[in-house]
Each structure stands twice: as structure tokens, then as C-alpha cells.
Amino acid sequence: MLDNIRKSFTESIQTKIAAAEELPIPIEKAANMMVRALINGNKILSCGNGGSAGDAQHFSSELLNRYERDRPSLPAMALTTDSSTITSIANDYSYDEIFSKQIKALGQPGDILLAISTSGNSRNVINAMEAALGRDMTIVALTGKDGGEMAGFLSENDVEIRVPSSRTARIQEVHLLVIHNLCESIDNALFPISEAE
Numbered sequence: 369m370l371d372n373i374r375k376s377f378t379e380s381i382q383t384k385i386a387a388a389e390e391l392p393i394p395i396e397k398a399a400n401m402m403v404r405a406l407i408n409g410n411k412i413l414s415c416g417n418g419g420s421a422g423d424a425q426h427f428s429s430e431l432l433n434r435y436e437r438d439r440p441s442l443p444a445m446a447l448t449t450d451s452s453t454i455t456s457i458a459n460d461y462s463y464d465e466i467f468s469k470q471i472k473a474l475g476q477p478g479d480i481l482l483a484i485s486t487s488g489n490s491r492n493v494i495n496a497m498e499a500a501l502g503r504d505m506t507i508v509a510l511t512g513k514d515g516g517e518m519a520g521f522l523s524e525n526d527v528e529i530r531v532p533s534s535r536t537a538r539i540q541e542v543h544l545l546v547i548h549n550l551c552e553s554i555d556n557a558l559f560p561i562s563e564a565e
């Protein structure tokens with residue numbers, strides 16, 4: 369057991385080292401998109417399944433409340449939290465539509481969808497991307513593996529941040545680091561710390 373635990377740490381560290389080579393440019397592009405949207409008065413909607421639902425909520429809470437420093441609340445909303453809405457859509461229509469139906473109601477032109485899937489193949493996340501494009505939103509996709517179907521869905525206005533790993537757990541561990549990078553970049557751009565502080 370100890371060997372397996374040590375192996376997970378090594379694998380996670382190696383995935384982060386590879387990600388540090390490949391991901392800074394797409395992360396910067398995503399952060400700039402988010403900063404522009406927030407300056408324009410738009411919001412960020414986020415979604416994903418399982419651990420990625422947790423990541424979607426982690427991100428929205430850090431925008432709505434705060435990341436590391438006190439600053440005004442920023443508009444973000446995870447589409448994974450309203451159990452009445454989610455169960456009724458899944459019950460009456462399909463689980464595949466739990467996010468897309470919310471986007472059709474809440475998404476506004478210029479808003480951003482943070483779409484999270486380690487495989488890039490979760491149907492409800494792909495449908496959310498389709499709904500977001502229908503609302504003239506742009507997309508930041510956090511993926512892994514070969515990017516799945518999500519990768520083929522993006523245009524040059526969107527950005528994919530694809531973790532170089534084939535293991536769901538390792539991909540999720542880097543997704544969280546990416547989310548913290550996005551929060552830090554947004555805070556630094558919108559609320560720079562003055563020299564005097």
C-alpha cells in the first residue's frame with residue numbers, strides 16, 4: 369500500500385511538471401478572456417460531473433466570495449448545485465440536458481462557460497457547450513486525455529486547457545491548480561496590489 373501511495377505522489381508531481389511546460393499559454397488566454405468578460409459586466413457559468421462538479425463549484429465560490437484577498441464579489445455560478453432544477457430536468461427530459469437547459473435560461477452574450485471534463489466526452493457538458501455557443505458565449509474547456517469530443521467543438525474564440533495525462537484523478541489534480549491560477553490571474557488583473565501595500 370505504501371508503494372502505491374508514493375507512486376500516486378510521484379505521478380501527480382510528474383503530471384504537474386509536464387503541465388507546467390504545456391499549459392501556461394492557454395491558461396493566460398483563458399484568464400484574459402475571463403477578465404475581459406468580467407470588466408464588461410458578464411458572468412462565468414461552470415459545469416462538470418462528479419469531481420469536476422466539485423471543481424465547478426470550487427471556482428464559482430472563489431469568484432463569488434474570494435480567493436486569497438479581500439475584494440468585491442465577482443459574478444459566477446456553478447450549474448451543478450440546484451438539486452430541484454437538476455432532478456426535474458433529468459427526470460422529465462434527460463440527464464444530458466441538465467446544464468444546457470440552465471444555460472438557455474441564464475446565459476447572456478459575452479458570458480463565459482467553464483466546461484470541465486477529464487475525458488472531454490461527457491454528453492451533458494458537450495450539450496452545455498452547444499447551448500453556450502447558441503447564446504453567443506465563449507468557452508474555456510478544462511479537459512485531459514485526447515480532449516475527447518469537446519476538443520473538436522471549440523473555435524479560435526474559445527480555449528482548451530488539456531492536461532497531459534490519461535488518468536482521471538491526475539487530470540483532476542491539475543484542473544484544481546489551473547482553477548487557482550485563473551483566480552489568481554483574475555485578482556491580479558482586476559484588483560492589483562498597490563506598491564504601498
Ligand SMILES: O=C(CO)[C@@H](O)[C@H](O)[C@H](O)[C@H](O)COP(=O)(O)O
Pocket residue numbers: 417418419420484485486487488489490493536537540
Ligand atoms: O472524481 C472522480 C474520479 O476521480 C469521479 O467522480 C469522476 O469525476 C466521474 O466519474 C465523472 O463522471 C467523470 O466524467 P468526465 O471527467 O469524464 O467528464
Ligand SMILES: [Zn+2]
Pocket residue numbers: 419537540
Ligand atoms: Zn476524484
